[in-house]
Amino acid sequence: MTTEVATAAASGASATERFHTDKSPFAAVAGTPPERVDRLARRVLDAVYQTVRDEKVTYDEFNALKAWMINVGEDGEWPLFLDVWLEHVVEDVNTAHREGNKGSIEGPYYVPNAPEHGSSGTIDMREGESGTPLVWTGTVTSTDGTVLEGALVELWHADADGFYSQFAPGIPEWNLRGNFRTDAAGGFEIHTIQPAPYQIPTDGSCGKLIAAAGWHAWRPAHLHVKVSAPGHELLTAQLYFPGDEHNDDDIASAVKPELLLDPKPQPDGSVTVDYGFVLDPV
Ligand code: MBD
Numbered sequence: 001m002t003t004e005v006a007t008a009a010a011s012g013a014s015a016t017e018r019f020h021t022d023k024s025p026f027a028a029v030a031g032t033p034p035e036r037v038d039r040l041a042r043r044v045l046d047a048v049y050q051t052v053r054d055e056k057v058t059y060d061e062f063n064a065l066k067a068w069m070i071n072v073g074e075d076g077e078w079p080l081f082l083d084v085w086l087e088h089v090v091e092d093v094n095t096a097h098r099e100g101n102k103g104s105i106e107g108p109y110y111v112p113n114a115p116e117h118g119s120s121g122t123i124d125m126r127e128g129e130s131g132t133p134l135v136w137t138g139t140v141t142s143t144d145g146t147v148l149e150g151a152l153v154e155l156w157h158a159d160a161d162g163f164y165s166q167f168a169p170g171i172p173e174w175n176l177r178g179n180f181r182t183d184a185a186g187g188f189e190i191h192t193i194q195p196a197p198y199q200i201p202t203d204g205s206c207g208k209l210i211a212a213a214g215w216h217a218w219r220p221a222h223l224h225v226k227v228s229a230p231g232h233e234l235l236t237a238q239l240y241f242p243g244d245e246h247n248d249d250d251i252a253s254a255v256k257p258e259l260l261l262d263p264k265p266q267p268d269g270s271v272t273v274d275y276g277f278v279l280d281p282v
């Protein structure tokens, strides 16, 4: 047993580091004309000015905001803040055209290049990993119904305590992270455990905002996936379990009815789910 605890500073620093190393966000927008930057920056600022005027924001409140924003950065919690409170709208806008599967936000804890298991296998987990065993079968198809062989299904999720490997201490590197490839019939079969509801870190700056506003920090239990195949749009999604009290009340506003699983409890205590994906051609 580890005596380390998952702190906001630890998971925030990992998420910030991960974002720096895996992405090239500035290169992706290098050609943006100044008119676009001007328009976006001005509209955001105008919305803030409007709030300050309408609400008669005080100097004490302004200074508290300044201190809080500095602390968010020091805690490494900008990825958490942006993914919890902004990404869901960006996701909606950018996937509105799709005819295939609904998606959801990526969140701060994706790591590429997890161990590969072929079309059928058990995700990496600790000996005696706690949680209800979950067997998930599905098929990946294109919007025209064609089955997609060799599609990549990347799965990552929290453990039964709500912690993610590589973002909480004392968990093996690839625990509950694995990549699967569909077979000739587009099928896959994944053995894992059911994740627990997840509370975003409460001891950092995002937690301070939540407490000060009288909100709660919970996300419903969820499985994260990225599903990709040549010639198709990358699908990023999360899947949820019916009956979770936070399905209607997710701090990250990332639940959609199309993403609810239909789990079937088995006599041996495990649970099976059948859920496939429909990808939009590029
Ligand atoms: C998570 O696990 C998550 O999925 C999101 C979106 C934000 C914080 C933690």
Ligand code: FE
Pocket (backbone or CB within 6 Å): 107, 109, 198, 222, 224
């Ligand atoms: Fe998550």
